[in-house]
Amino acid sequence: MLEIVMKVLTAFIVIALLFIVLPLTIKMDVLREFAVGLVSIGYIPPGVDILLLGGFVGYVGSAMAHNWYNVVYYRDKGYGMGSVVGYIPSAIGGVKVFVSPIGKFPKPTPENVATVKKWMKLVTLDQMLIYFTFCTFAGTVPALIATSLLPRGTVLSGWGIAAHVSEAFAKIVGPWGFYLIAFIGLSILFTTQLMLSDNLSRNIIEILWSTSEGVRKWAKGDIRRLYYTLLVIYIVFAVTIIWSGMEPLLVLLISANVPHFMAFWAIPALIYINEKLLPKEYQSPRWMYVFPIIMFVFSAIIFVGLVLYYGFGIKIF
Known part of the structure; x- marks a missing residue:
């Protein structure tokens, strides 16, 4: 149900911004400035707020190169080898599902290699065309x-x-414009925060589930017990922060800059996994390293x- 709501709200956001708000507001001088900015690679305006700059890039697609954690979506939908490692069932109406603590890949037979290449083409299309395009739009x-x-x-x-x-x-x-923009903003924050809180919880669970036998025993083999417990803790923590009196923009910017910390270990880890743990037949081509290295x-x-x-009070920009 939530997935349907997310899709409907995403479609609403795109249509409302692109076909209603943007045509009624855009100014040519802003467009010209935007066009210049697109080709001014490496230029950082003097006096820029580094927290704001980092938050802007980090919030848009988690810095675009760090969306590795979206792999849990593929897994839970049963794409590729996701169909054999299990998934996190729904809290309501779901059944206990065995979730493997280790990843799996098929034997590198010619048939399997051909199938994996088809899946990789779909993933590449999804990430480089759909994901990148909509992150840029957002x-x-x-x-x-x-x-x-x-x-x-x-x-x-x-x-x-x-x-x-x-x-x-x-x-x-x-007056209707006030409520339209307000609802668009609510929709953006709702869908984004729902996705991020879910992904954060899922990836922490992935780490705990795959590295700690004690955690698996505590959950009695039911990953839902661990996932929904952590999700509730996260929600309580988030609500506490919101009502603590901190500036909303500051809270948003701090969380949006977290992906830059993630880059220090996530990007090298992904390259290591590709180079050392996957069979050569399943490794991504090395030219793809260009994108994550630039982002790193x-x-x-x-x-x-x-x-x-x-x-330390040292300003480098």
Whole structure:
């Protein structure tokens, strides 16, 4: 049910932003500035807020190169070898399912190799065309709209952040515009946070389930017991942080910058797994390393910059 809701809301967000809000708000000078920015590779505006810059990139597709944890979605849908390792069943109406603590790959026979290559083509299409395209859309379109609507130098703070763009759009189209933008914002945050909280819980569970026999015994072989316990703990923690009085934007930016820390171990780990643990017949081509390595370097710069500035007061941008 939640998956259907996510798909409906995603379609609504894309249609509303692309065909209603963007045409009514976009300014040509903003588009020109955007076009220049696309080709200004490596340029960082003087005085840029590194936390904001890192959060923007990190929030859009988890820095795009770090979406490795989405593999749990493929697994739970039964794609590829996901059909033989088990999945996390629903809390309501689900049944106990055996989940293998170790990964599996088929014997590298000619038939299996051909099948795996077909799956890899689908994954590549999904990640490089669909995922990348929509991540780029999610990052650029709202930014273009906000830049076109809000005067430069507008201070966004507190809970009023959610209302700035809504109020500006309402001045152009009328009161209904306020509620449209507000609902779009709610839809974006709901779908994103639901996905991230689920993925975070699933990946922590993956690590615990595959490395600790004690955890598997505690769960009595039922991974649902572990997953939903952790999910509840995470939700309670998140609600506590929200109501702690911290600035909403600060909370969002801190969480959005986490992927830059993830890059330090996730990207090298993925390359190691591909090179050392997979049979040669199933390894991804080495030219694909270009993308994660570029992202690794970028994330390293952002992460080091954050540590230097907020830890030692040293500003590198």
